[in-house]
Amino acid sequence: MSKANIDVEKVLAGKYPAKAHTKRVVEYIRAKIPDATGVLYLEGRADKLLEDSDEPVPFRQRRAFMYLTGVDIPDCFLIYDIASAHSTLFIPPIDADSVIWSGLPLSPEEALAKYDVDAVLPSTELNPTLARLGSAPNATVFAIADRISDAVTFLEFTNKDLTILGEAVDECRVLKDEYEIALIKKANEISGAAHKAVLEKVKKAKNEYELEGVFVGTSITHGAKKQAYPSIVASGRAAATLHYVHNDKDLAGKDLLLLDAGAEWSCYSADITRTFPISGRFTEESRAIYEIVLQMQNDCIAMLKEGVDWDEVHLLAHRIAIDGLLSLGVLKGDRKEILEARTSAAFMPHGLGHYLGLDTHDTGGHANYSDPDPFFRYLRVRTKLPAGSVITVEPGIYFCEFIIKPYLKNPKHSKFIDEEVLNKYWDVGGVRIEDNLLITKDGSVNLTDAVKDPDELERIISAN
Numbered sequence: 001m002s003k004a005n006i007d008v009e010k011v012l013a014g015k016y017p018a019k020a021h022t023k024r025v026v027e028y029i030r031a032k033i034p035d036a037t038g039v040l041y042l043e044g045r046a047d048k049l050l051e052d053s054d055e056p057v058p059f060r061q062r063r064a065f066m067y068l069t070g071v072d073i074p075d076c077f078l079i080y081d082i083a084s085a086h087s088t089l090f091i092p093p094i095d096a097d098s099v100i101w102s103g104l105p106l107s108p109e110e111a112l113a114k115y116d117v118d119a120v121l122p123s124t125e126l127n128p129t130l131a132r133l134g135s136a137p138n139a140t141v142f143a144i145a146d147r148i149s150d151a152v153t154f155l156e157f158t159n160k161d162l163t164i165l166g167e168a169v170d171e172c173r174v175l176k177d178e179y180e181i182a183l184i185k186k187a188n189e190i191s192g193a194a195h196k197a198v199l200e201k202v203k204k205a206k207n208e209y210e211l212e213g214v215f216v217g218t219s220i221t222h223g224a225k226k227q228a229y230p231s232i233v234a235s236g237r238a239a240a241t242l243h244y245v246h247n248d249k250d251l252a253g254k255d256l257l258l259l260d261a262g263a264e265w266s267c268y269s270a271d272i273t274r275t276f277p278i279s280g281r282f283t284e285e286s287r288a289i290y291e292i293v294l295q296m297q298n299d300c301i302a303m304l305k306e307g308v309d310w311d312e313v314h315l316l317a318h319r320i321a322i323d324g325l326l327s328l329g330v331l332k333g334d335r336k337e338i339l340e341a342r343t344s345a346a347f348m349p350h351g352l353g354h355y356l357g358l359d360t361h362d363t364g365g366h367a368n369y370s371d372p373d374p375f376f377r378y379l380r381v382r383t384k385l386p387a388g389s390v391i392t393v394e395p396g397i398y399f400c401e402f403i404i405k406p407y408l409k410n411p412k413h414s415k416f417i418d419e420e421v422l423n424k425y426w427d428v429g430g431v432r433i434e435d436n437l438l439i440t441k442d443g444s445v446n447l448t449d450a451v452k453d454p455d456e457l458e459r460i461i462s463a464n
Contacts, residue, residue, distance in 0.1 A: 008189070011182040016070030016266075018116040019087060020177065022080050025068065028168040029142065038140030038157075039133050040068070040080040040165060043147055047074040063358040064144060064169040066267050070115050073106065077126050078117075081133065086118045088129065093122040131156050173357055174364035175388040180268065180357065181438060184390055185447045187224065187270035188436055190263045192450040194218035195274055198259055199457065200464040202278055208233040208247045211259065219263040228269035229360045232260035235278065239429035240400035242350055251278055255286050255427055260434065262360070269360045271392050272450050273434035280462035282454060286428045289397050290454055292324030293431045296395035300352065304437055304444035306387040314352040314379055317395045318344045325397070329421040342374050343416045346407040347399070351379030353392035356436055362390075385439045390447070394434030399425050 022040070030036050044065040048057050061072045069078050069089060077090040091111055094104065108120040121129070133139060134156025141154050145162040154160050176184070197218040198211050205211050212233045219227065234244040236254035244258075251257070257278050262270035275290065277283075282290060296317045303313050322344050325331040330347075331338055338344060355362035365381035376382070385391060404422070407413040435448035451457055 006178060006182050006185060008182045008186050011179055012186065012266075014179070015114070015116040017177055017179050018068055018070045019085075019118075020116075021172065022068050022087060023085070024172045025165070025168045026080075026082055028172055029164050032164060032168075033161075036140070036142075037082045038142060038159070039082065040078070041130070041141050041143040041148075041152075041154075042068055042078045042165075043149060043152075044069070044071060044076040044078075045074055046149070061267060062147065063173075063267070063363075064147075064166065066358060067169055067173060069117065071111075072267055075123065077123060079126075079129060079133070088119045088121060089115060089117040090121050090123040090126045090129075093124055127152065130154065134158075170363035173362060174355060175386060176357060176390055176438070177388075181390070181447075183266050183268035184270065184356065184436065187228065187263050187265040187268055188272070188447045188449065190219055190222040190224045190265065191261065191270040191272050192448065193222060194261065194263065195259065195272060195450040196460070199274075199276060199451065199460045202251075202257060202276070203280055203461050203464055205251055205278075207251060208235055208249050208257075211257070212247045212261075215259070215261045222263075224263035224265055226264040228262040228264040228271060232258065232273075234258045234260075234429070237399075237427065237429045239275065239431070240398045240403075241430075242398070254278055255283055256429055256431065258430055258432060260432065267358055269356055269358070269362075270448070271356055271360050271394075271434060271436060272448055273394055273396075273432045274450055274452060274457075275431045275433065276457045276461060278461075280458055282458065283428075285425050286431070287454065288328055289324075289425065289428050289431045292321065292328075293395055293397055293433050294452065294454070295324070296320045297393055297433050297435070300393050300395065301435070301437060301444060301446065304385065304391075304393075304439060306439060306441045307384050309384050310352070310381045310391075311376065311379070313393075314375070317352050318348065318375060321348055321395070321397055329418050330425060331416055332418050333416045338416045341412055341416065343407065343413045345374040346404045346413065346417075347397050348395065349374075349378065349398070349400075349403055350396070351376075351381070353394050353434075354380035356390045356392055387439050387441050389439045391437055391439065392434055393437055394432055396430060396432035398430035398432075399428055400430070401426070 042065045045062045075092045080087045111120040139157045140159040141157045142161045142165040144166040194215045198214050201214050212231050233247040235251050235257045238244050239258035258275045260273040300313050322335050322338050367380045371377045438445040
């Protein structure tokens, strides 16, 4: 079955492919350390209570552990013997006091049936198992630094490598298999339904928090009880703040609403942004900016395929932004000189997108946040895109006074900005459009189906 045409429910009826992931991680390690052998050791996140409270800290599984086990419950451990390719999951034993309050936990038999592992033991057997494996001649344990509990020791192991395993997992996570793509697509389907629900409610809403409630509530109704990240529900000028989190301002008198929100499904993320008119009708200024950003996204998506340099796709977004702002008169002068001066970074200060998967900002992008070039400083992926990776494409144009006004005072940039025309656009705030794309050999597959056509957005909002 093509990854482009995944039957989500059929794929997800199977087991999460933990052993295939572990095999890839071992291959990565052996590419760096030929003939590496020994055991991989990983800990899941432990359950713990909030300070000064008997309520638990909300549980979020460690992503490396999830990647190699598919297990999303606390207080678990994994040992993988490289030579025998045998994986053992350790789960908490039954605690009678806990059963009174929380019911029976997963049994070893149930865990073995549910997860892609070879054996399941109670966690009371963890240290004896490590001691036995560590007593082998010249034994090596691979683990992740700072993710080893105090009760665990590797005293019997001759060699301890606390570096390569974390690196290997981070790099292997870039390429998604069919099961992972199905999880991301499922998260996108639910998030798309939640985005549409917000469109249907926005015209009558009075405050941003009402719309956050609609999104989160719709996600839960569809079975997604966790969000991939805190929702950004930004109205009016607040949309110029990239990671606005207050979500508590009144909507009256505002033009646009920027909604950056995505549900999580079995630890995998959707990350979708839509910007739309609260009243159901774009103003002339907001429609003009929206159409520029939509062209930025469409043209960048058209450029995607295996091996494309993400830096070049990001540069294309800036070129289109410059052309669009020149056509409106916000920018003036020579487009090449504007690009070389990096003046458009005043209007799109962030990178075009990032890898997506177990984390919203997923691993393996090799960002360089110390890059002196303002175009690339916040670009989270600095590589050529491999087939099988999933990346967000999220161009935007923003009118943030804090960012733009220093440009107006700098002769290097001010000569390219028409302040009188710019003043007409402050109330637009910001426009961002974000989809999730699977990279293929010859192009890409858009996993996001949320409405973004401006006429369709107006139709849905006005009809409700």
